[in-house]
Amino acid sequence: MKKRIIKNKISPLSFNGGWGGSYAEAPESADHIQLKDTYDLFINGKFTAPSSGNYFDSINPANEKRLARVADANEKDVDKAVAAANHAYEKVWSRMPAAERSKYIYRIARIMQERARELAVIESLDGGKPIRESRDIDIPLASAHFFYYAGWADKLDYATPGAKSKPVGVAGQIIPWNFPLLMAAWKIAPALAAGNTVILKPAETTPLTALKLAEIIQEAELPDGVVNILSGAGSTGAALVNHPGIHKIAFTGSTEVGKIIQKSLAGTSKRYSLELGGKAANIIFEDAAIDQAVEGIVNGIFFNQGHVCCAGSRLFVQESIANTVMRKLKDRMETLIVGDPLDKNTDIGAINSKDQLEKIKKYVKIGTSEGGACYQSSCSLPSKGYWFRPTLFTNVSQSSRIVQEEIFGPVLSIQTFRTTEEAIEKANNIPYGLSGGVWTDKGSKIFKVTSQIRAGVIWANTYNKFDPTSPFGGYKESGMGREGGLHGLMPYLEIQH
Numbered sequence: 001m002k003k004r005i006i007k008n009k010i011s012p013l014s015f016n017g018g019w020g021g022s023y024a025e026a027p028e029s030a031d032h033i034q035l036k037d038t039y040d041l042f043i044n045g046k047f048t049a050p051s052s053g054n055y056f057d058s059i060n061p062a063n064e065k066r067l068a069r070v071a072d073a074n075e076k077d078v079d080k081a082v083a084a085a086n087h088a089y090e091k092v093w094s095r096m097p098a099a100e101r102s103k104y105i106y107r108i109a110r111i112m113q114e115r116a117r118e119l120a121v122i123e124s125l126d127g128g129k130p131i132r133e134s135r136d137i138d139i140p141l142a143s144a145h146f147f148y149y150a151g152w153a154d155k156l157d158y159a160t161p162g163a164k165s166k167p168v169g170v171a172g173q174i175i176p177w178n179f180p181l182l183m184a185a186w187k188i189a190p191a192l193a194a195g196n197t198v199i200l201k202p203a204e205t206t207p208l209t210a211l212k213l214a215e216i217i218q219e220a221e222l223p224d225g226v227v228n229i230l231s232g233a234g235s236t237g238a239a240l241v242n243h244p245g246i247h248k249i250a251f252t253g254s255t256e257v258g259k260i261i262q263k264s265l266a267g268t269s270k271r272y273s274l275e276l277g278g279k280a281a282n283i284i285f286e287d288a289a290i291d292q293a294v295e296g297i298v299n300g301i302f303f304n305q306g307h308v309c310c311a312g313s314r315l316f317v318q319e320s321i322a323n324t325v326m327r328k329l330k331d332r333m334e335t336l337i338v339g340d341p342l343d344k345n346t347d348i349g350a351i352n353s354k355d356q357l358e359k360i361k362k363y364v365k366i367g368t369s370e371g372g373a374c375y376q377s378s379c380s381l382p383s384k385g386y387w388f389r390p391t392l393f394t395n396v397s398q399s400s401r402i403v404q405e406e407i408f409g410p411v412l413s414i415q416t417f418r419t420t421e422e423a424i425e426k427a428n429n430i431p432y433g434l435s436g437g438v439w440t441d442k443g444s445k446i447f448k449v450t451s452q453i454r455a456g457v458i459w460a461n462t463y464n465k466f467d468p469t470s471p472f473g474g475y476k477e478s479g480m481g482r483e484g485g486l487h488g489l490m491p492y493l494e495i496q497h
């Protein structure tokens, strides 16, 4: 009897004319979306024209068309919002029985659920993220945060056992463009549950779902002034930070701006929490389930176009499996569909803005000029809009700029290691410490590595898992303070012993 010989296929799969082109388009409809031509500021429960009369455009990054004109808040508007928030804090919200506050927060969560489809489409239009992500991750998680903190509002005594707590007062909250509604929820929900009132500034390129949230807050009949939303640029954020009527600043964004804020607040009595940049190590050991790990690498760096502070942007692969992982990763990259964010087939949507696209291109040039070997998937890109191919770099070193600096795009740098100690040392050799990932079959290795990596969140055999009950935040230049879970209440409470 002849033996059947099964050969190991080592050459990469060929996808020419294959998977990418074979999907029929499946666009989500935008017919049910109601966007106004112009959005004003949300101050004291009403939409109010900006003092300056100035508006800026919010652009759809997938086609460069204007979605709406949005008000630009200046110092006078910040003044008005601070006065409204202080009044609402003193006279209404901090005095209200906690169980009543809880009902309002719960109502916001329910209305967000009811309007989830509308919010998901607007999030994808305004920010460029794939509809599958805004529909299945951003919006459900945003409402989950309101549900979760609605539950805490009347149980704060259990949050601080043996001590009483009081709200801090008025919180100024500044959020970035990568998860606009989710970041608004991370900020607003715990602040309200703890009895504070808020002024939120969304990012300039993605203000629309925050302004939709203002409509939801009206619909939920929250008392006037409890939540105020001021669209604007960096100067609006700075005016919030520097306003004497604010008691706490919560910021998510770049480390650079985080440092500016920290300097401005030094010597004041304002509290602050900062959730800043990251450059996470995703570590694959030779005993990992390789196919799952490859999915984890793809999710880690290409989720939300790589516009993720906790993105697994530094990959460390054990040397013995490096060739296999590289081959499988390149094959998988070829199957990623880049294009229309509203198409349900799309894996990677539009880059959030022209500026961000330029920044990513600049880093890819730097990577190449420093000797890195660049590989990009061969997918086609739409002619209009801001796009970037899934990209990886090999032949990089610990000191390469693309290894040390946050790119905030779909660009992965890959290095190898031999021992666990080497992986840990390389992973920690970075000014950031927000997140990390470890892939191995051995529980003991998971414990060893996760206990020695200096980062706030580390996933084991998975990546980018979020839950309102889990705290999230960074070490080192990734910031201070935690959001989410019981820990996320603490920045909004004064503890009294």
Ligand code: NDP
Pocket: 174, 175, 176, 177, 178, 201, 202, 203, 204, 205, 232, 233, 234, 235, 236, 237, 238, 239, 241, 252, 253, 254, 255, 257, 258, 260, 261, 275, 276, 277, 278, 308, 309, 356, 359, 406, 407, 408
């Ligand atoms: P920024 O840190 O500039 O923006 C974050 C928020 O802060 C925005 O609402 C922004 O307003 C506001 N802001 C800007 N300047 C000031 C200031 N001086 N005082 C107070 N608020 C201010 O991030 P960018 O949007 O410019 O992105 C630049 C880089 O930052 C990215 O490439 C990425 O590397 C990193 N980043 C990291 C994020 C994270 O979650 N870790 C999130 C976003 C960016 P406006 O939108 O009008 O500029």
